[in-house]
Amino acid sequence: MRQMTLPQSGSAREINKEKRKQRILSHARAVIAGHGFEALKLRDLATRANLTVPTIYNLIGGKEEILSVIIEELVEKLLEVQNRNSLDDVEAAFEQQIQDLAELFAKDEDYYRAAFIAGDRSGLFEQSSGSGIFARSVQLPIDACSAAQSAGLLLGNISAEQLGRQIYGSYRLARQDWVHGYFDLEGFRVQALTGIFLCLAADANPEFHDRLINRLSSL
Amino acid sequence: MRQMTLPQSGSAREINKEKRKQRILSHARAVIAGHGFEALKLRDLATRANLTVPTIYNLIGGKEEILSVIIEELVEKLLEVQNRNSLDDVEAAFEQQIQDLAELFAKDEDYYRAAFIAGDRSGLFEQSSGSGIFARSVQLPIDACSAAQSAGLLLGNISAEQLGRQIYGSYRLARQDWVHGYFDLEGFRVQALTGIFLCLAADANPEFHDRLINRLSSL
DNA sequence: TCAAGATTTTAACGTCGTTAAAAAGTTAAA
DNA sequence: TTTAACTTTTTAACGACGTTAAAATCTTGA
Numbered sequence: 001m002r003q004m005t006l007p008q009s010g011s012a013r014e015i016n017k018e019k020r021k022q023r024i025l026s027h028a029r030a031v032i033a034g035h036g037f038e039a040l041k042l043r044d045l046a047t048r049a050n051l052t053v054p055t056i057y058n059l060i061g062g063k064e065e066i067l068s069v070i071i072e073e074l075v076e077k078l079l080e081v082q083n084r085n086s087l088d089d090v091e092a093a094f095e096q097q098i099q100d101l102a103e104l105f106a107k108d109e110d111y112y113r114a115a116f117i118a119g120d121r122s123g124l125f126e127q128s129s130g131s132g133i134f135a136r137s138v139q140l141p142i143d144a145c146s147a148a149q150s151a152g153l154l155l156g157n158i159s160a161e162q163l164g165r166q167i168y169g170s171y172r173l174a175r176q177d178w179v180h181g182y183f184d185l186e187g188f189r190v191q192a193l194t195g196i197f198l199c200l201a202a203d204a205n206p207e208f209h210d211r212l213i214n215r216l217s218s219l
Numbered sequence: 220m221r222q223m224t225l226p227q228s229g230s231a232r233e234i235n236k237e238k239r240k241q242r243i244l245s246h247a248r249a250v251i252a253g254h255g256f257e258a259l260k261l262r263d264l265a266t267r268a269n270l271t272v273p274t275i276y277n278l279i280g281g282k283e284e285i286l287s288v289i290i291e292e293l294v295e296k297l298l299e300v301q302n303r304n305s306l307d308d309v310e311a312a313f314e315q316q317i318q319d320l321a322e323l324f325a326k327d328e329d330y331y332r333a334a335f336i337a338g339d340r341s342g343l344f345e346q347s348s349g350s351g352i353f354a355r356s357v358q359l360p361i362d363a364c365s366a367a368q369s370a371g372l373l374l375g376n377i378s379a380e381q382l383g384r385q386i387y388g389s390y391r392l393a394r395q396d397w398v399h400g401y402f403d404l405e406g407f408r409v410q411a412l413t414g415i416f417l418c419l420a421a422d423a424n425p426e427f428h429d430r431l432i433n434r435l436s437s438l
Numbered sequence: 439t440c441a442a443g444a445t446t447t448t449a450a451c452g453t454c455g456t457t458a459a460a461a462a463g464t465t466a467a468a
Numbered sequence: 469t470t471t472a473a474c475t476t477t478t479t480a481a482c483g484a485c486g487t488t489a490a491a492a493t494c495t496t497g498a
Contacts (some may be wrong), residue, residue, distance in 0.1 A: 127401045173392045203418035
């Protein structure tokens with residue numbers, strides 16, 4: 001009996017494999033971004049990436065697996081932006097978070113639109129999803145609202161939970177409308193901030209309320 | 220040469236035709252509601268409705284046409300509820316509209332979920348859609364906000380347009396989350412009203428603001 | 439009754455995702 | 469270098485899908 005030859009992680013074979021994987025995924029992202037997930041045909045993909053369909057199955061998998069890979073990349077990048085957030089300046093935190101996301105999306109707009117469409121399809125963002133991305137994401141604005149209450153910016157007549165959930169909803173809606181092509185990334189920014197500022201204004205102290213109104217009319 | 224025999228509108232043939240049409244659509248609605256649009260197979264549908272696939276094409280059309288019919292029915296019913304709205308009591312108008320919609324959806328929850336999914340798929344609710352349903356729908360809360368400004372309920376520091384759009388957004392998001400099964404119709408009502416009351420509170424006069432806060436904490 | 443028209447069905451086409459199995463390529467010990 | 473074991477790619481097919489031409493059947497009205 002001969003020794004088993006396990007694939008070396010740095011071998012030329014593995015590197016080439018990864019290259020072809022990325023070539024497949026790159027084309028997949030472009031097609032989904034441009035024409036939707038149902039426009040992604042494995043035979044097309046194989047042709048574009050200069051290989052055959054079963055090779056795609058070998059390297060990545062079927063349509064659902066291709067989707068999974070794209071989604072995983074998305075979640076990774078989203079969590080990275082999320083964790084970058086700090087509560088040093090409560091007032092600016094909300095705006096900064098939207099700004100960060102808009103900048104992230106701007107890096108490769110087609111890719112992110114595609115990934116969100118894919119994520120929606122697979123139920124990634126469902127509120128009871130196993131990934132827990134919803135729960136983790138909604139907690140951010142809730143915590144920020146709590147901090148704003150402690151800082152006296154918000155009066156506390158509306159619970160941080162209620163306010164935070166609604167703020168996260170504003171972001172979700174703006175994102176969805178951008179993903180569906182209703183407006184561009186600047187529209188996303190304006191729409192998300194409009195919703196956030198409106199929510200905050202509902203329970204803001206007078207001075208903060210004034211600042212929010214000013215920001216709102218300048219959007 | 221014989222006379223052309225145009226189909227009589229009240230003939231037995233036409234009545235039977237309509238019956239089969241409805242049988243097909245009924246099964247289609249049930250399948251889409253239960254398992255999504257992509258789970259709708261024409262061969263299944265033909266079997267369930269006791270006829271063959273080309274007959275479906277003859278009576279209604281392909282998948283896209285079946286979708287169109289379901290969507291048309293939806294738009295019809297939505298516009299009906301919308302037009303029922305009056306601005307007699309500005310304060311109650313927002314809540315009444317949500318209540319009306321929730322009651323409409325409750326009549327046949329599966330059907331309406333299915334129809335909204337179908338509508339989303341076909342871009343019916345796109346903001347630049349030819350049906351103009353978006354433009355017509357968003358105008359309702361904008362007008363209501365204008366009326367509330369005239370009545371002195373809203374201070375006018377935020378434009379009726381900005382406020383109205385955001386209020387419509389709250390409804391859209393709540394509806395979407397209900398359609399996707401994140402919560403039931405009561406959840407839809409609570410979520411939509413939360414968003415609406417929060418938006419209004421951002422520009423409400425002190426007494427109105429108090430009432431809104433009370434309603435919010437009771438949701 | 440019967441011809442013209444309406445309707446349904448038979449039977450196929452092309453495309454899709456997927457996969458078994460053969461072919462080709464790669465690796466490392468002998 | 470040769471060769472056997474293993475990996476990877478490709479050939480070739482399967483079944484399911486939406487769709488449609490054309491044949492078969494049914495309905496209508498003179």
